[in-house]
Every structure is written in structure tokens, then in C-alpha cells.
Amino acid sequence: MAALPRRIIKETQRLMQEPVPGISAVPSETNARYFHVIVTGPEDSPFEGGLFKLELFLPEDYPMSAPKVRFITKIYHPNIDRLGRICLDILKDKWSPALQIRTVLLSIQALLSAPNPDDPLANDVAELWKVNESEAIRNAKEWTRRYAMDN
């Protein structure tokens, strides 16, 4: 395996030195491109109080291509499916090399605050969110309590 690009090293160092509030990203001991990420549920959101585990992997051609991010903790969110895949534009076509790990994670945190049921990934959730937002929010809170709070 080729050595880590300087950018990744720099980003990692910065993540350690200036952590983003509510977000922790720690590189794996065995693979510097693999990060264990924990994102706290944003305030005033159904996910408040939950600690959501994610995994983030920087592909070989990072930063020219987007990092791969996935929720490990189950979450009730219209843009996140049951497998934890995230529907977020900057992780897809809107990716820009100017973005960084921290910006990606901030975007994800923001996504938690502002679900976008119009561009759904989990259709059932998005449906419920659109039809009965309160119940959806209740479900989200329930899930958060069930999956993101105990451990």
C-alpha cells in the first residue's frame, strides 16, 4: 500500500488537534484511511441525545473522489436507509476536492437536523415523514433512544 497522501495526514492531524464539536473521527489503527466516526444527534432534532456511529473510508483517489460514509447505528431518517447508506449530494455528484472529512461530517450532522424527504433513500420513512411528520419524528426519537443511546 502506498504511503498516505500528505493531505490525509494533514486532515487527520487537524481532526485530532481541532476536533469539530459533536463529531469525533478517529482513524483505524490498522488502516489510516478508515475512520471510526461518532456524530452526536443535533439539538432540536429527533436525534438529539443519540450517539451515532459511522464509518468513513477515504478511497484511493481521495480527495478527487468522495469519501465513503455509512451509518453503523440504526437511524430512522428519510435520507438514510436500513443499511446506513446516506443520501447526500456532496457524497455523490456534488463532491469537490475542496471538501474535507470534517466538512463531510458536518454536512451529515446537518442532514440529521434537516431531513430531506423529497430526496429519499428510505422510501417508507420518507413517506411517513411527508405524510405524518410527527409520527415520523416520534419514530425517529424512538429509534434514537433504542439504538443510539444505550451503548
Added chain:
Amino acid sequence: MEQFESLLTCCVCLDRYRNPKLLPCQHSFCMEPCMDGLVDYVRRQVKCPECRAEHRIPYQGVQGFPTNVTLQRFLELHANIAGELPDPTAGQVMERCNVCSEKAYCAPCAHCDKKVCEDCKSAHMEVLRREISRINNQIRRGLNRLQDILGVVERNTINLQTNCGAVAGEVDEIHKRLAKALKDRTDFLRNEVDRYLATELRNLTNLKDNLELELSNIQSNCDLADKYMNDDVEWEDTELVDTKEIFLKTVEFLRNFDYEAGDYNRRVRFIMTHDPNQLVMHVASYGELNITQPNAYSSSMQQNQGLTRSKSDHRLASQFRQQEEAKGWQENDEPILGGRKFGERRPPPPEKHTRDYGATDDYSGYESEHRPARSRFRSRFVKSHLDNDSDSEQTTRATKAEQQQKEKEKVVDTEDATRGPLSVEKRKKKKNLLHLLLSPFSPHLSRVSVHLQHKGNRSEDDEISRLKRQNKGAAASSQEPERAPARPAEEERTAVNRKPPTPAREASSDGESDESVGSLQRNQRKNAPAPQKPVTTTRRPSATETPAPHRPAARAPSTESSASTESSGSAVKHTGAILSIAELKAKYSSSAPATTPGSRFSSAGNERTAPAATNGTAGGAQRVQSRFIGSQRPTPAPAPAEPVHEDSDTSSEEETDSSEESDEEPVTQRKPESQAMARSDIGPLLARSTNARNDAVENKTKESPSQSRYRTRQSSQTEEEPAPRYSAGSSLSNRYGSKPREEEPPSSLDDETKYPTARSRYLALKERRNRLARSKSSHTGFGAGDDDDQDDPVSPTTASPSAYLAARYGSGTGGSELSRSRSSHALKSRESSPERPAPGEKDGAALSSWARYLKNKYGSRGKDRDPTSTSSSTSRRLSLGLPLRSANELASSDDDSKNAAGSPISPTAATAAVAGFAAAGSSPRSQYMQKRRLQFSVGSRGSEPGCFTWPRGIAVGPDNTMVVADSSNHRVQVFDSNGIFVKEFGQYGSGEGEFDCLAGVAVNRIGQYIIADRYNHRIQVFDPQGRFLRAFGSQGTGDGKFNYPWGITTDALGFIYVCDKENHRVQVFQSDGTFVGKFGSFGSKLGQLEHPHYIAVSSTNRVLVSDSNNHRIQVFDVNGRVLSSFGEEGSEDGQFKFPRGVAVDDQGYIVVADSGNNRIQIFHPDGAFLRAFGSWGSGDGEFKGLEGIAVMSGGNIIVCDRENHRVQVF
């Protein structure tokens, strides 16, 4: 400021802008790799990471975008303000890495010699580090070897000491022995002279007394006659007649009385058995220390080789030490190397860290920790230390090792380049480090260090060489103790070796005429220029040739003076000797003059020989003896004949009488009774004394039945008993017999003419005495005969055996003489009886005269005695089956037999024997005992003529050429016996005349080369010129098929034996390749084989197979039946570890290449261990993986030293 920073940072690479390019959207990015990576090649667009604006890429690519000059200025400005170093990669262009193909700033890598990117390079360095540590581990493991060798050296030191001590002791012992022998002999000689003087004086006195007595008797007789032979006295006629007769006899006696001048001027002469000078020479060089070998060994190549080896060891050690040092400071200045740490391997000693790198104390401190060759360490350390210092100055270093420098420079430079801003000092240190790192693997540096060593540390070399030499010496000396015992053993063996031919010769000559024997013996004598002396030395080892045994025996009775069995034995021996001589004489004399009665007897005697001889063979333990006894036997017949001639010479009257007498006597079986009867016929006057004497004689014969001089002649039965016992006598007879034969023509004349004088003094004395006695008796009627008889046994007290002999026979002679003279006195009694003893007397006379003659010819009796006595003891030892080893024993046995003469001679004889055998060089055993020293070695690794790559099989071709299977060069090479390349043939392939890793080679009787073509699973045969003749076999397990055939050999009939290694069997083929048979199957039982490797056939058609994985040698007959097996797994003497090559010499000695133990072992033909030599290593006489072995006709052992790619010749 932070914002300022971020403005100068490319948002893609998050680094400072490098060559910022401005997009139309006014965002700037580094040209490489950031802007490059943004390019959408499909759409030929670049999408701004910041604003996602899409821009067409200019025709010439992203370089076409304008450079953001403002930003660049800002960057420069910032750099100036912040004091940052300029970007080291600023001027560089990115290239594709030659390893990972990524685009990056590439630099040449010393490891792979390519331009590679940083990452790959560091990976390579990692690999190197791992390799170094692996090699280091290997070295650590290998260190044991040095320790082992150290142990061996210490052990050898002790061995050497004990060995030298033992040798010194041996020398002391020999010295004691020699001194004792010399002293004993001197004392003995002195005593002998004294005793002789005393005896002679007594005899002379006796003689004088007797003469006086006789004188007075006769005078008184005369006076009486004068007084009474007148008319005054009345005489009866008969009285007068008697008186006249008496007086007539007296007259006759006076007339016959001879004055034997020889008897009255005796003289003792001292004659050395050996030339004194030679003796002194022998003593002066009675032994030597065989230490030349180790000297030559160690002083030559070995030493140098050892030096270089040890040098390399030291270098490694020192280099690593340096590395540790380097590591020390490197860790202090940690950041220089970034991630690459040497410290990962093992932490250097803390004090090293703290110390200054440049401090010499440091090295000397280390050096003091290491005992051996410390100054070398220092020199090297100091040297390399200097080297390091000079490194920083760049100039001196260049002079040291330019090429290395260059290489290093490359690395260093690129390192610097990629490292970015580094302080000058740090860079230099790093360079040093690299230098150090590289140095263990750089030949140049090693050369430099070696060079230095040569220059600076001569003393060091000396020390090492001394060490080596000591080592070698010890090794060689370890062989020394083997040699020491070997010497006696060799002696022994020469004795044994020399023995067989003699009996064989004797046996063959036995059947032939006496002349042939004589000629043989003459030949033998010719071998020895100075007849007496060398004869004894050369003959000594062989029992058959030694005349001696009878000597000590003869002397023994002299002390005992009784008719013990010993004395009787000696008596018989004498008879034997006499008889044989008499026989010879008879033979010659009978052939020379006109036919006399004697000739008849001799033939009769020969007839008689036959049964006697057969008896002798039947009864005698030793054929040789029996032969001699047999040859002795005939004498009874000729013996009586013999006197005839003598008599004819001495007195004409008696001659006819005695001839007639003897004529009758042998025919009529003589017995004591008849003697007695005959005697009874003697005139009354003498009858009594005669009878008395006769009784005495008969008493003697009764006491020792076998001994009686008469009886021996009479019955072969009586002789049978003593026969085996008297081998000594027989040998004496042999000796004497041989001489007479040569001297025959003159001697027979001499004998007869000289008779009175040449005859033994004692005989003469006896005769005289007897005559006197007779006259006495005739006059006085005393029992003079009794006196004589009493005297007889006493007479042997004279030390000289011949004298004793003479005396003994003299007694007989005396009797006969007396009786004869009696008969002459008593005229009527001229019958057989007085005459009958005559032959015996004549025999005695003959012998003694012979003895005399020999003595006169070859020296005094002392001389005569010595050889006989020594050889007697020797032969007796041999006959007793005792080892002939120690002179002490000899001396003691000689002492037993009152003969100390043996001891001083025996060493000489031994040395002579040794010398003789050495000259002959025909004893393979001793030859093998000396094996160890490399004569020369051939070849080194390579594929040129004379070089080898894993030589395996080896064989000896015609003219002692060496034929080597140069396995991995797929060819056969032929060298002459001096190791000069003669020719080669074969190449890689599977066609005719091509090989694939051939293994075994053999050369048959007609010079054809037979090759086991291993990977082609076939046997190929080539003509003596190396041209392909035929091939047979293919892979398989059936008959005539092979699975990796290995060793190969042929026997005298041309059968080809192949070790079919993976089939665990031996196959036998006719020379044309026809399958004949096979034997062996997989297993470890007797007759089973596991990976048989090599094979050899002895001249006795024993097939030896190195049963490699069973760690043994098995011996088969040609039909594949197991005869024996020897060896087992182990490294002791006679044990094997994967024995490979096996060879057998024409004597049947077996040579085995004990591959796992890296030594050559030699075995007796019966498989008993003889010796071993060799050890692991690449020096002379050292092996790494032995393969085939062969023995040349000269006894040289040639062996393939596989891993050293050479052939060694011992």
C-alpha cells in the same frame, strides 16, 4: 495570520500552493497534483472544487491556465517572513514511479536502481532493513560455529599437550630400554669373557695335568720296561706278547698323537654384531618425531585462509557495532529519519547513546569487551571512525572508496532532496549513517578495511595465524597418538607380512631340490651384503628365517648342565643342525668324489626323509618348522655316511674301517642295545669303561628320550615329538644349511683337510682328553670313561653354544675316539662297536668344524652367537604367537635364555624392519594411517575447464586419471594424476552424450566411461575418447529402469552396478546394458537399502554400497547376498551420517566419504575402523558435503568436495 496561512494553502492538497494556477472562476489550485486530478478527461473540463464552476481545459492542458503570480509573490513573501525553507521539490517535475506507477517526485533507489517515488523507496528501505536483521540473525546463529571452533581449539590444545606428554614418555621409555639393553649386553659380554677365560684356563690346566700324567705314565712304563725287560725277570710268553702289544699301542698312540696347535692358542675376539658405526647411527637416530606434517599444513594456505575468514567475521561484528553506534546518535536526533527507525531492532546500550559519536574511547571501550583480536577491532573502529569523520568533509572519503562513495552519494543526495529542509549537519550525519548502513554490504568498504588491516595490524595477523597454526597443530597432533601406537603395530604387521612369503618360498623350495633352496637362501643372503649382520636384521621378523631359537636354548642347558628337557631339546637341536649340515656335506661330498658308500646312505636318508617330513608337518604347528624338520630328517642316513669322508681324510686305516662300519650301521637299525652289544665285544680291558660311558649316554637318552644323539638318527618317531618344538633347531639348520651350501665346495675340502684344526676346540679337547683317558685307562684301567661322562654334561657350561655343541658332541666323539683308540689298542676289538660312535663323532666334528668354519669366516663366536640368539628369541616369540613389539619383552625373554644380546639389537631390527617396509611402501594400512594431509585439490566453482559446479561422482581411469562427474555443469571432466585438466565431454540435455545433472561415473577395464545420467534416468557409456557409445534405461521402477540413478561402478568382468537411488536398490547390468539382476529394497533391515548413493566393488568381488539413509555401508556378494554391514548413525569413529562415496582399494581397505560428518573414514577389509580425518570447512582437508570418493592405484584418495566445488586428493 491564520487566514493568511489558509489563503496560501491549496484547498485540495491542503498544502502550500505549488505552482498555483488560476481558473477563470478566480480560484487557484496547485498545478500538480491538484489541478491534474480535477480534470475530467472525457469532457475536457475542469470543475472548480470551490465553486463547482466548469471550465474548458486549454489546448495544452492544465498548464495552459495562467499561473497565479500574485499568489506566488505572496508565497515568497510569506516564506521570507516565516523563515521557511524553500520547497525542496520546487524545481522538480513529477514522474511516474517505476514501481507503483504513481505520479510523484521520484528519486533513484539504491535498492532497485530505479527512479521510484518516496513511498516505494521507503518500502524498499524497509525491505533492506528486514534483510539486514535477517542476516544478522543468521550471523548470530552462525556465531555458534566460532564458539565451537574455539572449543575445538581448546580441546586440541589439551590433546596436544597430552599427546606431547605421551610422546615424551615414550621417548624416555625407549631411552631407558636402550640404556638397559646396552648395559645388560655389556655386562653379559664381560661375564662371558670372564667365564670363558675361567673355563679355558681350567681346561688348559686339565689338559696340562693330563699330559703330565700321560707323560709320567709312559715314562714309568718305559722305566718299568727298561727295568724289567731284561733277563733278570721271568716273563711268560703271553705276558711278553701282551706287553709288546701294549707297548706297540703306546708307540702307535705317540705316533698318532697330534698336537693341535689351534687348541693352544685360543683367542677371544670381540666382534660387533653390527657395524659399530651403524649401530651408533641407529641409536643416534633411533626415533624421530613425525611433526612435519602439521607444520607444513598450517604454515601454508590454511593460515591465510583462516585469516581471511576470521577477518570477515570481525568486520561484520565491527560494522554492526558501528551501526549500533550510529543508531545511538541517530535516535538522539530522532526526527532526521522520520518514520524510518533503526532503533526498532534493538536498543543500543545506553552508554553508547550518551557518548559522543566521534569519541574514540567509545570504540576502545567496546573493544575491551571483546577478547579476541581486539586491536583489530580497534583499528577497524578507528579507521571507520576516521572514515566517518572524513565523510563529513567529503574529500578524504572520496579517496577511500570512490565507487562506494558514488553509490552512497546518490542515495544521500536524493534523501536530502526529498527530505526537504534539513540542517547541514543533520544531513551529514545521515550520510554517515547511510555509509555505515551500506558498508557491511559494500565490497569496497570491506576491501578498504582489509587493506587497512594488512597495513596496520601485522601483529594481529600473526596472532591469528598463530591461533590457526595451533589449531592445525592440535588437529594434526590428535592424529599423532594414533601414529605412535601404529608404529609397533606396523612392526608387528611387517613381521606378519613378511612371514607369509617366506614360508611360501620355503614351501615351494621344499618340493624342489636342495640346490634350489640353497640358491634361494643364497639370494636371501645376497640381499644382505655383510652376511652375518644384516641377515639377522632383515631376517629377524620372520620366524622361518631366524636361525636363533636354538641358541638361547642351547645356552640354557649350559647353566643347568643337567639333562633336563631343555638341555635335551638343545641337544636335539644340535643334532638337527649337525645332521642337516652333515646331510649337506654328505650330499656334496658324495656327489663330488667317486661313489662312496656314503652316497648310498644319502639316498637312503632321503628316502627316510619323506615320512619324517610328513610327520613333521602333521605334528608341527608351523609349516616352516616342519619343513625344516623334514629337511633335517634325512640326515640320519647321510650322517653316517659323512664321517666316511672325513675319516678317509684323517686316517687311511680308519677310513676304510669306518666306511665299512658306517656302511653297515645305518642299514642295521642302530639301537643303544646294539651299541651296547657291540661294545661288549670290545676288549676286556676297555669294556668296562666303555660300558660305563655307554650307560651314561643311555642314561641321558633315557632322561630325554628325544634327545639322544644316536636315537634321533634311529627312529623318526622319537624325532616327531621334538620336531615342532625344535623349530629353532630347524631354523638353525636352515641358516647353517644355507651357508654350507654356498660354501660347499671349499668347505667340504676344508673340512676334511682342516679336520684336526677346524674341528671344535672342545671336540679336540675332548678327544684329547679321551685319548688321554684312554691311554690312562689302557694303562691304569681307571674308569676314565666315567669321568668323561661326568665331564660331558658339565662341558656345556661354556657359554658359547657352539662350544657347547662341540663339547656335547665332543663327548660323543670322545667316547668314540676313545673306543676307537681303544680298539686300536685292543686290536681285536676292531669291530663295529667302537666304530659306530664314530659317525656321531664325525657329525659332531662336522658340525663343530662347520661352526668353526663359519666362525672363522664370519667372525668369532660372539658374533655367531648374537644374531642367532636374537633371532632365536624373535622366532620363538613368533612361534609362541607373541607380538614382537617391545624390546623390553625381548630383552626379558632373552634374559630368560641367558641372552641379553637380543635387546640392543631388537630396536635396530625394528627400525630396519620399519625402514624396509617404508621403502617397500606396500603396506596400505600404514599408508592410510598417514593420510590426512591434502596433496592437492582441483577446481573451484565455475563452468570453465577445471572448474566444477557440484561435482559428485568420481572415478579413477586408466593411467590414474581422475574422472569427475561435474554434475551441475552437466559434463564429465578428466584430469591426470597431477590434477591437470585433460579433457571434458558432455553438455546439458537429454540427447545422446548429453547429461542432466549426472551423478556417478565409472571407468571399466577397457577405459570406457560409464555415466549415471541422473535426471535423465539412464546410464550412458562413452568410449575412452569420450565419444558416445550407447545409453540404456529410462525412468521407472521395473527392471532396467531407474529413478535417479546415482553411484555407479564396474567390476573386473565389466558388470555395471548402479545405485538406483529412489528405487532403493542396486541394479546390475552387463557391459552392453543387458539387465542382469537387482538387489535391495526399501527398508532398514539387513540387505535393504534406503537411498543408496554410491557403490564400489572390491577385487574380491565384494560389493560395497553406501546405504546412505540407513547410515551404514553394506557389503554384498556379486549375487546380492548380504555379507556384512557396518556403521550406524553417529559421529564417533566408525559411525556415519549419510555416508555417500565409498571406495575400496586393491587390498580391500574401504574408504567412505562420511558426508554428514564431513570426514573420510577408512576401514579394514573386514569393516573394522582404521581411521578418520577431515572436518567441516573450506580449507585444505576440510569438506562441505562429500560426494564420490575413489582410491588411485598409488593409494591416493580422491574425493569430491561438493559444496566447495572441488576435488581433493589425499
